[in-house]
Amino acid sequence: MERNMNPNTSLVLEAVDLLKRVDGVDGELTILQQISFSVGAGETVAVVGESGSGKSTLLGLLAGLDVPSSGTVKLRGTDLFLLNEDDRARMRGEALGFVFQSFQLLPALTALENVMMPLELAGRRxxxxxxNRWLDRVGLSHRVGHYPKHLSGGEQQRVALARAFAVQPAVLLADEPTGNLDAATGLQIADLMFDMNREAGTTLVLVTHDERLAARCSRVIRLAAGQLLSDTLAAAA
Known part of the structure; x- marks a missing residue:
């Protein structure tokens, strides 16, 4: 299948013939089948498909959090699966930001401490x-000392966005970032995420089943039953 990366952008992320199989009760199960595509710097790419299509598995592979059965992922030209686990973790910390459906904030840390954590791991002094600057950017300067259990879902996702962008990642990986929010709050979070992404010039790879959210990206990759059905640039891209 033709790869529809915008030719005017430099390559930042590449999936190369990704195959993922796992052992199931009835034998080996294929989750992803020979998935290949490239993503250019600054692109906004939606990965869409029904539940069970392989979207989240693909995102885990792109992050180097899971290992493919065959094929590989290249992040800024580096083959993630030629690195050992420690070096992959180091590269994730340097190049990737994450936003999850379930927020994934550490409950024992305040909003400020949650945002500080990846900065500290990266050795920032x-x-x-x-x-504090990033929490102010997401409108939570008055909530820095609050723990996740005292924050609404929308506020928790704002903290997650601040945490993701604070490390100035090359690529933001977002897995159903509005999936646990009501429609109005989800729209606010989506607006904020796209605004911050545009300001930072970050590459966004967004996994979603929401066609309206996908339509806000410059490109849409469609999966079904672990196969790549289409890879389409938006008309305005």
Missing amino acids: DPTPVA
Whole structure:
């Protein structure tokens, strides 16, 4: 299948013949079948498909959090699966930001501490002012000392966005970022995410089943039963 990366952008992420199989009760189960595509710097790419189509598995492989049965992923030209686990983790910390459907905030840390954590892991010497700036950017400067259990779902996802962008990632990976939110709050979070992504010039790979959210991306990759059905640039891209 033709790869529809915008030719005017430089390559930042590449999936190469990704195959993922797992053992099931009735034998080996194929989750992804020979998935290949490239993503250019600054692109916004939606990966869409029904439940069970392989979207989240693909995202885990792109992040190097899971290992393919065959094929590979290249992040900024580096083959993730030629690296050992520690080096993959180091590259994730340097190049990737994550936003999850379930927020994935650490409950024992305040909003400020949750945003500071990846900065500290990256060795930043000034994590507190940086984290404060990003929490202010997402409208939570008045909630920095609150723990996740005292924040609404929308506020928790705002903290997650601040945490993801604070490390200035090359690529933001978002897995159903509005899936646990009501429609109005989800729209606010989507607006904020796209605004921040545009301001930062980050590459966005968004997994979603929401066609309206996917339509806001410049490109849509469709999966079904682990296969890549289409890879289409938006008309305005």
